[in-house]
Amino acid sequence: MIAFANAKLNLGLYITNKRADGYHDLETIFCPLPIYDVVELVENGLQETRLFTSGIEIPYSADNLCIKAFKLLKQHYDIPYVDIYLYKNIPIGAGLGGGSSDAAYVLNLLNNLFSLAIPVEELERLAGTLGADCSFFIQNKPAYAVGIGTTLSPIDLDLSSYYIVTIKPDIHISTAEAYASVTPKEPQSNLLRAVQLPIQEWKYHIRNDFEEGIFEKYPLIKSLKETLYEEGAIYAAMSGSGSAVYAIFWEPVNLDHLSHFGTIYYPTKTH
Ligand SMILES: C[C@](O)(CO)[C@H](O)COP(=O)(O)OP(=O)(O)OC[C@H]1O[C@@H](n2ccc(N)nc2=O)[C@H](O)[C@@H]1O
Ligand SMILES: Nc1ncnc2c1ncn2[C@@H]1O[C@H](COP(=O)(O)OP(=O)(O)OP(=O)(O)O)[C@@H](O)[C@H]1O
Numbered sequence: 001m002i003a004f005a006n007a008k009l010n011l012g013l014y015i016t017n018k019r020a021d022g023y024h025d026l027e028t029i030f031c032p033l034p035i036y037d038v039v040e041l042v043e044n045g046l047q048e049t050r051l052f053t054s055g056i057e058i059p060y061s062a063d064n065l066c067i068k069a070f071k072l073l074k075q076h077y078d079i080p081y082v083d084i085y086l087y088k089n090i091p092i093g094a095g096l097g098g099g100s101s102d103a104a105y106v107l108n109l110l111n112n113l114f115s116l117a118i119p120v121e122e123l124e125r126l127a128g129t130l131g132a133d134c135s136f137f138i139q140n141k142p143a144y145a146v147g148i149g150t151t152l153s154p155i156d157l158d159l160s161s162y163y164i165v166t167i168k169p170d171i172h173i174s175t176a177e178a179y180a181s182v183t184p185k186e187p188q189s190n191l192l193r194a195v196q197l198p199i200q201e202w203k204y205h206i207r208n209d210f211e212e213g214i215f216e217k218y219p220l221i222k223s224l225k226e227t228l229y230e231e232g233a234i235y236a237a238m239s240g241s242g243s244a245v246y247a248i249f250w251e252p253v254n255l256d257h258l259s260h261f262g263t264i265y266y267p268t269k270t271h
Helices: 065-076 098-113 120-130 134-139 175-180 199-205 210-217 219-230 256-261
Strands: 002-018 024-043 050-055 082-088 143-146 151-154 163-168 235-238 245-249 263-265
Touching (some): 002 098, 002 134, 002 163, 002 235, 024 098, 024 163, 065 082, 065 098, 065 120, 098 120, 098 134, 120 134, 134 143, 134 151, 163 219, 219 235, 219 245, 219 256, 256 263
Antiparallel strands (some): 002 024, 024 082, 024 143, 143 151, 163 263, 235 245
16 A cells, blocks of 8 residues: 655744643644655564665664654554555655654555554544654644644635645754754744734734744855745745745746755645
């Protein structure tokens, strides 16, 4: 069974509190972003689950999130072992949630492949134990998130008529490092109200609290965002903890002349 695991963007991100467990409370809006990995699961008849990766090289981590997702479900449900084929296309260290999406898609695929009938609320809860961004990808619909990012409320927001270009500079930002350099504060605006404004107003009202510190450390990312506005973006922002910056346009645009900033991702259609 195969799935296209998409990326996400954060529309606004306010970091409001540092918790005793080291995590931060935040307020953000998650939206699916049409850049995709491909995840395929095949029952292998073996006594172990294997992962085969291709595409972008994934930096070493003790366990790939796909394997973590399998092991998590195996603890709770009697499922056979599988081979996981992951074609990695979503850039890493980008703030686009690629690893989290892969993990959530593995949970959803296992649920479907083995007809487990796990309710979405339970899948979201399990996903949230793998990573704060994972829960969103279970339903994968625009959502307002609070807490550490796992308390989700669906919102009515459709960006499909716009053209969203994402540029990923050759800078890898670790999420933990980005959080460590932010001082939590009260949100500067009401995100749910701001997102109801005409889209051309968003730039005056919707902020990402990571930008200040990251822009100071990496001026290229600041300059990239400014350049995207000069190119006519209606709204541009860094996604999550960066380093990717997305820009929303009214119409399709060609930004190939900005390739010195990084890799350019135009929207992809899969279905
Ligand atoms: C920046 C965002 O992408 C915005 O959506 C997310 O908050 C990051 O979520 P994520 O990558 O799934 O994060 P996790 O893998 O759960 O955590 C990585 C590290 O980020 C920090 N972290 C993450 C989420 C959060 N709400 N507060 C945190 O302080 C913690 O130091 C944690 O050890
Ligand atoms: N399937 C996967 N895809 C990508 N990275 C993975 C995967 N599984 C484990 N990882 C590890 O996670 C790290 C990337 O996480 P990191 O939070 O820095 O970046 P990100 O993918 O941009 O995510 P986010 O948007 O949630 O911040 C990689 O360095 C890698 O070691």
